[in-house]
Amino acid sequence: MDDDVRPMSELLSPIVAVDDVAQRDDIIFCDVRWYLDRTPGRRKFHEGHIPGAIFVDLDEHLATLPQKTRGRHPMPAAASFAASMGSLGIGHHDPVVAYDDSGGMSAGRLVWMLRILGHQAALLDGGLGAWPGELETGPRDRQGVDHPIRPWPNQLLADTDEAAEAGMNPDRVLIDSRSPDRYFGDNEPVDPQAGHIPGAINLPFGDNLTNDGRFCPPDELRARFEKAGLVEGDVPVMYCGSGVSACHNLLAFEHAGLGQALLYPGSWSQWSNDNDRPVETS
Amino acid sequence: MTSDRFYFRQLLSGRDFATEDSMAAQMANFVYLIGDRNTRDAVVVDPAYGVADILDILDRDDMNLSGVLASHYHSDHVGGSMMGHTIEGVRELLELRGTKIHVQAEEAEMVKKVTEVSDGDLQVHSPGDQILVGDIAIDLLHTPGHTPGSQCFLVEGTLVAGDTLFLEGCGRTDLPGSDPAAMYHSLHHTLANIPDDTVLFPGHRYSFHSSATMGMTREMNYVFKPDSEEQWMMMFGQ
Numbered sequence: 001m002d003d004d005v006r007p008m009s010e011l012l013s014p015i016v017a018v019d020d021v022a023q024r025d026d027i028i029f030c031d032v033r034w035y036l037d038r039t040p041g042r043r044k045f046h047e048g049h050i051p052g053a054i055f056v057d058l059d060e061h062l063a064t065l066p067q068k069t070r071g072r073h074p075m076p077a078a079a080s081f082a083a084s085m086g087s088l089g090i091g092h093h094d095p096v097v098a099y100d101d102s103g104g105m106s107a108g109r110l111v112w113m114l115r116i117l118g119h120q121a122a123l124l125d126g127g128l129g130a131w132p133g134e135l136e137t138g139p140r141d142r143q144g145v146d147h148p149i150r151p152w153p154n155q156l157l158a159d160t161d162e163a164a165e166a167g168m169n170p171d172r173v174l175i176d177s178r179s180p181d182r183y184f185g186d187n188e189p190v191d192p193q194a195g196h197i198p199g200a201i202n203l204p205f206g207d208n209l210t211n212d213g214r215f216c217p218p219d220e221l222r223a224r225f226e227k228a229g230l231v232e233g234d235v236p237v238m239y240c241g242s243g244v245s246a247c248h249n250l251l252a253f254e255h256a257g258l259g260q261a262l263l264y265p266g267s268w269s270q271w272s273n274d275n276d277r278p279v280e281t282s
Numbered sequence: 283m284t285s286d287r288f289y290f291r292q293l294l295s296g297r298d299f300a301t302e303d304s305m306a307a308q309m310a311n312f313v314y315l316i317g318d319r320n321t322r323d324a325v326v327v328d329p330a331y332g333v334a335d336i337l338d339i340l341d342r343d344d345m346n347l348s349g350v351l352a353s354h355y356h357s358d359h360v361g362g363s364m365m366g367h368t369i370e371g372v373r374e375l376l377e378l379r380g381t382k383i384h385v386q387a388e389e390a391e392m393v394k395k396v397t398e399v400s401d402g403d404l405q406v407h408s409p410g411d412q413i414l415v416g417d418i419a420i421d422l423l424h425t426p427g428h429t430p431g432s433q434c435f436l437v438e439g440t441l442v443a444g445d446t447l448f449l450e451g452c453g454r455t456d457l458p459g460s461d462p463a464a465m466y467h468s469l470h471h472t473l474a475n476i477p478d479d480t481v482l483f484p485g486h487r488y489s490f491h492s493s494a495t496m497g498m499t500r501e502m503n504y505v506f507k508p509d510s511e512e513q514w515m516m517m518f519g520q
Contacts, residue, residue: 059490
């Protein structure tokens with residue numbers, strides 16, 4: 001264990017309230033706004049962000065090149081991710097609180113990637129809208145820092161075969177985090193086939209949130225997973241469109257006290273591009 | 283597999299150093315710092331533009347400069363005068379910190395000519411040499427094509443490639459001293475055995491992403507499409 005890791009009492013839970021972090025000067029706020037319609041998140045960042053926050057680009061920093069055989073947001077190589085974090089000015093021991101304006105849909109990816117590497121990182125409950133003070137405008141950068149390369153924990157990453165197996169094996173659980181219309185194949189705005197991976201259950205990430213956009217309390221999150229059939233000790237595989245919003249569910253799972261689960265990063269964007277893979281719509 | 287003691291930083295000119303230099307920003311050169319966290323030894327790959335800034339970064343990281351690796355002699359990588367521009371580089375760095383510049387034998391004369399350093403400043407290498415930075419081993423791969431003595435650096439699952447290979451495309455082969463056939467050999471033979479999970483770190487930011495695995499690069503980069511030297515020469519020969 002490194003000697004400068006923060007004591008356990010200060011460890012960040014996956015979801016944090018703004019009142020618990022707003023006054024901490026050791027935290028790096030990361031703005032991870034991203035939009036499926038290609039609206040530039042960086043432009044929104046320049047228009048107004050939490051004072052001192054830096055912009056993290058989902059496509060540039062949190063994914064490598066999109067490919068049909070790997071999906072729309074493949075995990076970057078560990079060395080690439082470390083180089084990105086270093087260039088953004090995030091050291092391995094700097095606690096990170098990430099936010100967006102979509103309930104944590106895109107910011108959750110950064111938080112999950114950092115947490116599985118043992119980094120202190122949390123999602124800001126309520127996102128940008130929860131910030132009580134004035135916003136800062138214009139660009140904002142931090143000086144780059146050394147960020148050691150840490151290998152991805154492969155036991156928390158599922159490939160297509162493992163996702164398929166999780167759907168078909170009655171002893172495992174496969175969770176589709178997309179909206180019900182995409183799960184049932186009624187609507188598919190971006191991928192070549194509509195539907196879901198056979199055997200997957202549908203737990204839309206948006207249901208982790210209350211009507212005011214805050215996370216449900218941990219006991220309610222736990223009840224949600226249990227109602228879907230998960231039992232203590234289950235380690236589900238989670239996916240979504242491209243391994244982004246599934247991270248919201250992964251963080252909710254951990255926040256509920258259920259531990260760590262697996263991400264299938266390729267998700268529907270990889271599965272639906274493979275014509276040899278079956279598609280279910282019921 | 284990457285060792286915990288592996289120190290590795292990718293610095294972009296005009297963004298991470300030489301921030302007031304518009305040419306540095308336009309050229310988008312990557313400089314790399316490679317070292318051993320235990321011994322605190324580090325080398326710098328291709329220092330150009332703001333060498334004092336680069337040394338400041340090493341100092342902030344409490345790393346001690348133990349050498350310079352030159353991927354090739356062009357002034358945007360080692361400084362000096364070329365094509366009407368004068369860029370700060372290894373000569374100014376040597377004035378600030380005495381150290382050796384590691385070059386391939388075939389590049390030595392041109393490095394001296396462009397940067398005005400002396401024979402005694404150079405550590406001349408043969409293809410396949412390995413150097414140690416602390417206990418971190420760096421393999422020097424001679425990859426001619428862009429220039430006669432271009433070299434790539436293979437270290438701890440990363441390939442620091444200079445202008446031999448970018449995420450998209452490769453270094454120009456229409457410049458004086460370039461050799462398209464040699465570039466084919468370098469990319470399709472010398473680099474052919476680099477594992478797919480090795481991560482390519484290029485000499486310039488010419489793509490949206492700043493690095494990518496060799497596996498992905500081989501799939502996506504058009505320079506790997508030709509499957510014979512004949513096809514290659516039809517695409518890239520002069």
